[in-house]
Amino acid sequence: MQYRRSFTPGGCYFFTLVLQDRRQDWLVRHIDKLRQAVKVVKQKHPFEMIAVCVLPEHLHLLIRLPENDSDYPMRLRMIKAGFSRALPKTEDISAARRRKNERGIWQRRYWEHQIRDERDLNAHIDYIHFNPVKHGYVTRVADWPYSSFHRYVQRGILPADWVGSSVETEGDFGE
Secondary structure (H helix, E strand, O other): OOOOOOOOOOOEEEEEEEEOOOOOOHHHHOHHHHHHHHHHHHHHOOOEEEEEEEOOOEEEEEEEOOOOOOOHHHHHHHHHHHHHHHOOOOOOOOHHHHHOOOOOOEOOOOEEEEOOOHHHHHHHHHHHHHHHHHOOOOOOHHHOOOEOHHHHHHOOOOOOOOOOOOOOOOOOOOO
16 A cells, blocks of 8 residues: 655644664764754755654654745655764664665654644644653653753743643554
């Protein structure tokens, strides 16, 4: 069965990107390299970062594309490639990945969900911010440093003691 992605100019999308080896902690250990990769892509191909949470082996992004643009695959490919190039080459690379000039750091595919409405948007923002608690990294959302939650608190959108008691953690979020 062929998976069909949705492409809407100016669309709002939720993504889950996952490392090939889920035992690694490269995303938080090399957070500065990941931030730089995102920054470079945003400069070349703008998008609005609505929410983000980086965990050791996967990350969630919620972005809005410019009105005349629907090319999120290129942006995700560039983020993944930029981060991969910044890391030292220590991983084993399969023959298939070598033929395709891939390093093997990331899973090839990613989860994508187009946001349908305000309720869907808010549910995904909450899910992103609550994710470190869901995975047991912290007991309070505010204690996880690699999240846009802190930006939401600074802007007065969420209280610092937000616990997300009504956050839906089951369902199709790509984990």
